[in-house]
Amino acid sequence: MDEYMRNPCPWRIVDDCGGAFTMGLIGGSLFQGIKGYRNAPIGLNKRLLGSMAAIKERGPITGGHFAVWGGLFSTFDCTLVHLRGKEDPWNSIMSGALTGATLAMRQGTASVITSGVIGAVFLGLIEGMSILITQFSAQEFRPISPLDMPEHMGNQQQQQGG
Structure with a gap:
């Protein structure tokens, strides 16, 4: 990633914390919703209520865990960029x-x-x-030289062979 496109370090930490919280909240809600549905008593209403209860209880906690990880990682990354002088x-x-x-x-x-x-x-x-x-x-966006063209290669082989 181009270092000029990223936020400066103090803001990068906050930005990464929020992004990690969002990922943890969404992923944790999906996981906890499935887990709550499976562990709830039989019956569609009870299972849906169990799923929603699990999402409300555990989804934000998982998001918080992700936010702590993202905040620490960004803090260490910014510190190392500052100490080493390169990214x-x-x-x-x-x-x-x-x-x-x-x-x-x-x-x-x-x-x-x-x-x-x-x-x-x-x-x-x-x-x-x-x-x-x-x-x-x-490599996909590398410019093609005329020597790399298939029709030129065929002409070159004919000239060498005969």
């Missing part, structure tokens, strides 16, 4: 590791290390896929 995929990978480790702080050292490694690997996969997609899409 590259390593900032995201390190931010994922720091976010995972920070969220696991209360569960002990082993959990901190495990969550940090998982966060780094997860963000590394996301950044790697992003780079691959960018490279493939850039």
Whole structure:
């Protein structure tokens, strides 16, 4: 992503927090709605009421968890951009590791290390896929030279062969 198109760092944190909350709220509501429907007593009205109750109770909590993750990640990302003086995929990978480790702080050292490694690997996969997609899409828009044209290649083979 072009660094000039992104919001400046203090606003990026708030923006990412809100986006993460929205994603968590929508995804959590869908998940909790299905879970509430399945766990409710038999009968369509009871199942729908159970679904709505689960959405109201747990949907905002899931959104809040996502917002905390998004806020921490953006805070670490902005801090690393400031400290390192550049914006590259390593900032995201390190931010994922720091976010995972920070969220696991209360569960002990082993959990901190495990969550940090998982966060780094997860963000590394996301950044790697992003780079691959960018490279493939850039090749699609690469200008074609006349030497790459199929009809020119056919004429060139005829001239060489005979």
